[in-house]
Amino acid sequence: xxxxxxxxxxxxGLSTGVFYAMLSLGLAIIFGLLNVINFAxxxxxxxxxxxxxxxxxxxxxxxxxxxxxxxxxxxxxxxPLVVGIFGMLIERFxxxxxxxxxxxxxxxxxxGIALILQGILSNYFNISGTAxxxxxxxxxxxxxxxxxxxxxxxxxxxxxSIVVCFATWFVIERTTLxxxxxxxxxxxxxxxxxxINVPRMxxxxxxxxxxxxxxxxxLAAPIYSVSPLMGADLIITVFAVVVIGGxxxxxxxxxxxxxxxxxxxxxxxxxxxxANTVIFFIMVVVLLIRPAGLFGKEV
Amino acid sequence: MNKSLLTAACTAGLMAFxxxxxxxxxxxxxxxxxxxxxxxxxxxxxxxxxxVIAAQMAADDFGGQVLGAPIEIVSADHQNKADVASSxxxxxxxxxxxxxxxxxxxxxxxxxxxxxxxxxxxITINTGAGSSELTESQCSKYGIHYVYDTYALPVGTATxxxxxxxxxxxxxxxxxxxxxxxxxxxxxxxxxLGGEVLGSIEAPLSSTDFSSYLLQASGSGADVIGLxxxxxxxxxSIKQANAFGIxxxxxxxxxxxxxxxxxxxxxxDTAKGLEFTTAFYWDRNDESRKWSQxxxxxHGAMPTMVQAGVYSSVxxxxxxxxxxxxxxxxxxxxxxxxxxxxxxxxxxxxxxxxGLMSHDMxxxxxxxxxxxxxxxxxxxxxxTIPAEKAxxxxxxxxxxxxx
Numbered sequence: 001x002x003x004x005x006x007x008x009x010x011x012x013g014l015s016t017g018v019f020y021a022m023l024s025l026g027l028a029i030i031f032g033l034l035n036v037i038n039f040a041x042x043x044x045x046x047x048x049x050x051x052x053x054x055x056x057x058x059x060x061x062x063x064x065x066x067x068x069x070x071x072x073x074x075x076x077x078x079x080p081l082v083v084g085i086f087g088m089l090i091e092r093f094x095x096x097x098x099x100x101x102x103x104x105x106x107x108x109x110x111x112g113i114a115l116i117l118q119g120i121l122s123n124y125f126n127i128s129g130t131a132x133x134x135x136x137x138x139x140x141x142x143x144x145x146x147x148x149x150x151x152x153x154x155x156x157x158x159x160x161s162i163v164v165c166f167a168t169w170f171v172i173e174r175t176t177l178x179x180x181x182x183x184x185x186x187x188x189x190x191x192x193x194x195x196i197n198v199p200r201m202x203x204x205x206x207x208x209x210x211x212x213x214x215x216x217x218x219l220a221a222p223i224y225s226v227s228p229l230m231g232a233d234l235i236i237t238v239f240a241v242v243v244i245g246g247x248x249x250x251x252x253x254x255x256x257x258x259x260x261x262x263x264x265x266x267x268x269x270x271x272x273x274x275a276n277t278v279i280f281f282i283m284v285v286v287l288l289i290r291p292a293g294l295f296g297k298e299v
Numbered sequence: 300m301n302k303s304l305l306t307a308a309c310t311a312g313l314m315a316f317x318x319x320x321x322x323x324x325x326x327x328x329x330x331x332x333x334x335x336x337x338x339x340x341x342x343x344x345x346x347x348x349x350x351v352i353a354a355q356m357a358a359d360d361f362g363g364q365v366l367g368a369p370i371e372i373v374s375a376d377h378q379n380k381a382d383v384a385s386s387x388x389x390x391x392x393x394x395x396x397x398x399x400x401x402x403x404x405x406x407x408x409x410x411x412x413x414x415x416x417x418x419x420x421x422i423t424i425n426t427g428a429g430s431s432e433l434t435e436s437q438c439s440k441y442g443i444h445y446v447y448d449t450y451a452l453p454v455g456t457a458t459x460x461x462x463x464x465x466x467x468x469x470x471x472x473x474x475x476x477x478x479x480x481x482x483x484x485x486x487x488x489x490x491x492l493g494g495e496v497l498g499s500i501e502a503p504l505s506s507t508d509f510s511s512y513l514l515q516a517s518g519s520g521a522d523v524i525g526l527x528x529x530x531x532x533x534x535x536s537i538k539q540a541n542a543f544g545i546x547x548x549x550x551x552x553x554x555x556x557x558x559x560x561x562x563x564x565x566x567x568d569t570a571k572g573l574e575f576t577t578a579f580y581w582d583r584n585d586e587s588r589k590w591s592q593x594x595x596x597x598h599g600a601m602p603t604m605v606q607a608g609v610y611s612s613v614x615x616x617x618x619x620x621x622x623x624x625x626x627x628x629x630x631x632x633x634x635x636x637x638x639x640x641x642x643x644x645x646x647x648x649x650x651x652x653x654g655l656m657s658h659d660m661x662x663x664x665x666x667x668x669x670x671x672x673x674x675x676x677x678x679x680x681x682x683t684i685p686a687e688k689a690x691x692x693x694x695x696x697x698x699x700x701x702x
Contacts, residue, residue, distance in 0.1 A: 005518065012511050126344050128531040131538070131566040142544040148514070151542040223542070224507055225534055225564060233507055268511035273474060275511075276503040 001269065008148040009269040010262060015154045015223075017261020018161035019216055023234065024241045024253040025165055026212035029172070032248030033185050033205050036095060037107040042235030043114035044083055044210050048217025049132070049226045050121060051079035056134040072134045072222070079218045080211035087210025091203050114232070121228035129225025157219045164215065165254045172250055181205060240283045246296025256294060325368035325626040327396040332358070332613060335384060335391075335412065336402035336427065338376035341505075341530050344560040346404040346427040349598050349606040354401060356594065357613035365617050366624065373397065381411040388412045392419045398626050399424065399616055401609055406430035406477055413442035420628045422635075424616065426608040429477055429529070429556060431484075431691070434655040438698035441628050442654045443635070446608035447578045449477070450691045452555050453485035455576035455662040455684040460523055461492040465551055469521035470499035471512050471536060473528035478504075481555050482527035497521050502528070509536040510543060517545050529556045534564050541569045558603045562665055562677050570665045576689075577663050579604035579644055580678050586643035601675040611644035612656075648686075653698035657690040659683050 001009075023045060030038045055070030055078060070078065090113065098105040139153040172178040181201065184191040188198045217231075224230060241260050245252030260279050268275045286294060334354045336346045351374040358370040373395070377384035384403070391397035400416055403409040404427020416423045417439035424443045425433055431448040457468075468489050472478040478501070486496045497519050500512045513536065516524045524545070526536050533554050540552055554561075557575040581591035581601045590610070594602045602610075619634040620626045640648035640656070648658035663678040671677065693701065 005515075008514055009511060012508070012514070015510075016508055122339060122343070126560060126564055127339075127341060128344055128561065129534050129564050131564060131569065133566055133568070142542075142547075149544050149548070151544075153542070223539075225531070225538060227531070230507070233505065265511060268508075269515060272500050272502055272512065276506065 004147040005269065006266075007145075009265045011145070011148065011150060012268070013262035013265020014258065015158055015261075016264060017258040018158050018165075019220060019234070019257075020238055020241050020261050021165050021254045021257025022161050022212055022216040022219075023238045024245060024257045025168060025250065026209040026216075027238065027242050028245070028248055028250055028253035029168075029212075030206060030209040031242070032250065033181060034091075034202055035099075035103065035106075036110070036206070037103055038110050038209070039107055039235070040090070040110040040113040040117070041210075041213050042231030042233075042238070043117040044087060044231070045213040045217040045220070045234065046121070046226075046228065046231035047083050047086070047117060048079045048214025049221040049230060050125075050217075050228075051075065051082050051214065052134070052218045052221050053130060053132050053226045055079070056132065069134065072136045072218075075134070075218050075221075076215070080214045083214035083217075084207040084211030088203050088207035090210075091206040095206070096199070096202075114235075118228050118232060125226075125228055127228055129227040129230075132221035132226050135222035153222055157223065161216070161219065162258075164212070165257075168212070169250050169254060237279055240279045242293075244279075244283050244286045244293055246293025249293065249295040249297075252293060252295025325366045325620070326398070329368050329371050329396075330365055330617070330620060330626050331371045331373060331391075331395065331397045331399075332616070333388075333391045333395075333397040333400045334372060334374040334402045334609070335377050335387060335400050335408075336374065337379055337404055338374070340379050342379070342404045342427065344600075345530070345558050345603050346402055346605045346609070349594075349600065349602065350402050350426070350609045352597050353594065353602065353606045353610040354613050356597070357610045357617070361614065361617045365620050366626070368626075370617065377403070377405070377408050379405050379408065381407045384408040385411050385415055388415055389419075392416065392421050397421070398628075401425075401612060401616075402427055404428055404605060406432070409433055410437055413437070413439055417441045422616070422628050422632055424612045426612060427605045430480060432480075434651075434653045435691075435697045436699070438653045438696075438700055440700065441632055443612070443650055443656060444654055445612045445656045446604055447576075447660070448655070448690070449480045449484050449556075451660055451684075451689040452481065452576050453488050454689050455660055455682070456553055456555060456574055457485050457488040457494075457525075458492060458684075459574060459662050459681070460551065460553055461489055461494045465523040465553075466494045467497055467521045468494060468523045468525050468553075469497045469516045469519045470525045470527050471509065471516055472499050472501050473532055474501040474503050477529070478527045482525070485525055485527060485555055499527075502532070505531065507535065508539070510539045512536075513540050513543060513545060517543075517550055521550065523551045523553050526552065526554045530558075530561065533557060534561050537565055537573065538569055546572075558605070559601060559675075559677065560603055563600075563675070567666060567668045567671055567677065571667045573665045574681070575663055576660050576684065577604050577678075578658070578660055579607045580661060580663055580680055581607070582676065582678070583661070583680055584643075590643045595675075607644045611640070611642050614642065615640050651693055651696075653693065653696050653701055655690060655696070657686045659686050660689040 052075035060068030142149045184198050245256035267278045334351045336350050354372045375387045399422045401424045403425050406428040409425045409428030413423045422441045426446045429449045431450040433444040470482045472482045502512045554575045619631045623630040623634040635650050645658045650656045662681045
């Protein structure tokens, strides 16, 4: 394979990797701080894409303003907010009742929520995907990177996602807010003694993790078609990424997300039949050598 | 009980009585048609609930009864699993006395059910699956393949493209039996016309990102990138090829199996100019428009070739029962083989001894957004591919029934 081809596949791998990173980051926050294995994460990512699609194509006519189309930039803010609030409602009214029990209850609940969301949307929308036509004009077209022609939009998605990921990492690992958050998990009683409302903090944190998934969904909408099963197709891979990175490790989620995207990209070029399974192969190897994952704390 | 209801009950009773007295009659006092389809998965839009509506329309348009017996439509979701489909088919035939099964998109489902039903002397009319095996080495006594097959699909598309200068081909192939067979059939057509096949990438089924495969195909120096895949895979390939400017920079995409609903999913901006072979397009003539509008009023979407095929095949099946004077599989199958099929879907169609319904196919091209005048105004029909060119000749068929 020529150098150009390797560079090209690297770029493609990166553009898959940023989605893995954003989704596994949300999962890591929710698991690391709340101890919830959120199987609805893929469905909430899908919901983000659907909020963008519905905002553009259906909202205007529903409300009687036929000319209104919610644009991409608006969707980039509105979808995470709407889905984030939906997530907080799930946490407040459903998940909270299960914290006293084993992880598995949270897992089953969120899995059920995912199935319900997918079922409802499959009933109303085309399952093989609906085009999201609101990609902004500034980002349409291709740029010549020298070694390949690359869509401007994908370039934007890569840069934007990396910025969001590292900003999140910075807030959690390097600021006072983040340390309060982490302390609240370690010792809720103590943190409450300082006058901090821990249950509310937990709700907001869950909402934030979910909002990250929805944000990834909006970013994905112009690249892939919007379909009720887009999250289900992705979530298993993303869970593998989280396991490889180490459950709950923020940095691990980001770095392995990007890294495994690259590995997958190169596999697509070198041996396509293994492209969908290479990540699981790596997962097996990593678990054999380091059961806690690459960035996980050894117990 | 009010008077009209009483009258209706009496009439129904009388009709049942007169039906029983007639010389010709249906077994078990009804003709039951089972629509076995994908109601929730990837092929839902292609066949699915729309096929059930189409079958019901056919029964209603026929007057709701044949040989004095009521026509009943039942349906079930095969979930794209051959074992689930087989157990539903077995139950339908053994316990519920279903006389004919229609639908069965998904080749694995189609092949499993066709074999099983034929053993139990039941007619199947496959409208959705692609595999030409249904009428080749795995053909069966009562199995009919109605709408399209992997032999016919590339004939129109590849011929047109090679003749327009698209000589060098590279394939992106869905990595399972259907994709391989579509690629091989297309390669045959390309080579016969003097074209060249540079290579093929086997992409895993349901990949979300095809850009890597597209880039490799694009880098091969081919004139044409042939998509030997279907449904969501085709939609994603075309969408991403567009995003990477592959078509813009002069390479052509050829979808080997494209449905109306795929074009709708892609949008005209992305799909414009794409050429493919289809058995039906709603806006082809007055007859097809008239039926499709009725379908649209019930389903909310224009019919795919598969859904139109369900209506057509159910109607001809009922006509065959009437002509044969029985709903037993043997006389009905014989009658179907002798009839000339003519309606809004098919002109001068004929069901061959191997079960293949050979009929004209059409080469379609997706309109540009400027050409399109309404929501479903999506295609131009470029040319007609006569039946004898589209389908494998009976003399070349590997079906054991012909020996």
